[in-house]
Amino acid sequence: MDKPVLRADARRNRAKVLAAAEEAFAVDGLAVPLDEIARIAGVGAGTVYRHFPSKEALFQAVVLDRVEQFAQEARDLLTAEEPGEAFFGFFKRVVQQASRNRALCDALAETTGSAFKASAGNDFRVASQALLTRAQAAGAVREDIDGDDLRALIAGCLAAERYSLEERHLVRIVVDGLRTFHSTCTLRNKK
The missing domain is CATH 1.10.10.60 (Homeodomain-like)
Incomplete structure (x- = not known):
């Protein structure tokens, strides 16, 4: 409807x-x-x-609105000059912003719940997958992960953010693990 x-x-x-x-x-x-x-x-x-x-309906709308914003950001980044850096920046921002909101963490981690039955969840999956695919085609991200892996990595990083004593340490490790050898060397040479 x-x-x-x-x-x-x-x-x-x-x-x-x-x-x-x-x-x-x-x-x-x-x-x-x-x-x-x-x-x-x-x-x-x-x-x-x-x-x-109801307050619950408003709370759910806030979560879905944020998921829609993430999806739009991913679509906007599809034309970025540096596909790898666009992908990694997006990944880190999603984790950072979502880690501040338990409901958003749960929505991004679920695959069949109410948030992801909505079009916002599907839009997020499609847009983030496209961003991943573009970064992989540019040689910046490992080719052995797919959209489902990406969702699981985001969920894992969100959980790590909740329990890590050192802010962003574990997310940085995951991001480094997603980089290809070539992109890691290029990143080191830029420093």
Whole structure:
């Protein structure tokens, strides 16, 4: 079933609510009242309830919105001059940003849950796979991994971020392991 098309002002209000909710959930988790999210967004509580019938629906929308943003970023990077660096930068940003949000971690790690039944999850998979394939064709990323491996590596890095004492250490090791011998040598020569 298609979503109804929103008027421009309704789209802007929905975007304000999503941004405010992402900020509020990051600080207070699900304990934040919807009225507080409305205040942060600069809209009335009725506007929040009109777009999101419950706090859980809003929370799910925030997660899906972020997954859609990641997918769009991956698509935008498909024309980058340096495919390898575009891929590695994207990989690190996804892990860094998602590690701050437990629900987003879970959404990126799952393969059959609600977030990935939605088109946003499929868009993320397709776009990140295309970015990976382009980096592999440029000789920057090992050819023996595929999109499923990439998803598993992202999920693994997210778990590592939660338990690692040294910030970004394990992610750096994974990224180095994804590089081809040629791209590792080129990277060392740039330093």
